[in-house]
Amino acid sequence: MTIINVTLPFGLISKVNDYSTIINEILKYDIIFNILKFSTSSSGINLLLDIPEEEIATITESLKKNNIIVNKKGRITIDLEKCIDCGACVSLCPTDALSMGGVEENNQLEFIEDKCIGCLLCIDSCPRHAIEENK
Ligand code: SF4
Numbered sequence: 001m002t003i004i005n006v007t008l009p010f011g012l013i014s015k016v017n018d019y020s021t022i023i024n025e026i027l028k029y030d031i032i033f034n035i036l037k038f039s040t041s042s043s044g045i046n047l048l049l050d051i052p053e054e055e056i057a058t059i060t061e062s063l064k065k066n067n068i069i070v071n072k073k074g075r076i077t078i079d080l081e082k083c084i085d086c087g088a089c090v091s092l093c094p095t096d097a098l099s100m101g102g103v104e105e106n107n108q109l110e111f112i113e114d115k116c117i118g119c120l121l122c123i124d125s126c127p128r129h130a131i132e133e134n135k
């Protein structure tokens with residue numbers, strides 16, 4: 001299985017149930033898939049999906065035809081000088097790549113890069129704009 005992050009842009013949404021456009025498009029292919037996360041961002045409604053590897057190309061093509069954005073995987077950098085350890089990004093991370101350290105670590109944000117799948121869901125959550133996508 002492979003994880004993809006897809007966005008239904010706000011411009012295509014007239015009611016909240018419209019996110020089902022994404023689900024219905026995938027269901028056409030009669031495959032088993034998992035919805036790992038449902039969230040909203042500044043660009044629209046995001047779904048983090050776990051899809052069989054062999055179906056990725058077909059599903060991606062199909063979603064794009066319906067103006068659904070299939071986000072590329074990225075790498076992030078966290079500017080710890082800007083970070084105030086508020087924890088807002090932690091709850092959004094689907095893989096526990098972000099966590100708050102314990103008392104011994106002064107409750108500071110910890111980032112384990114090896115666990116990061118590059119979904120970029122954390123970027124919009126940061127009130128300090130401390131998380132950036134590597135360009
Ligand atoms: S980009 Fe990485 S750190 Fe950020 S939410 Fe996704 S998996 Fe977690």
Ligand code: SF4
Nearest residue numbers: 083084086087089126
């Ligand atoms: S949301 Fe931003 S400020 Fe808050 S813990 Fe995460 S990186 Fe730090």
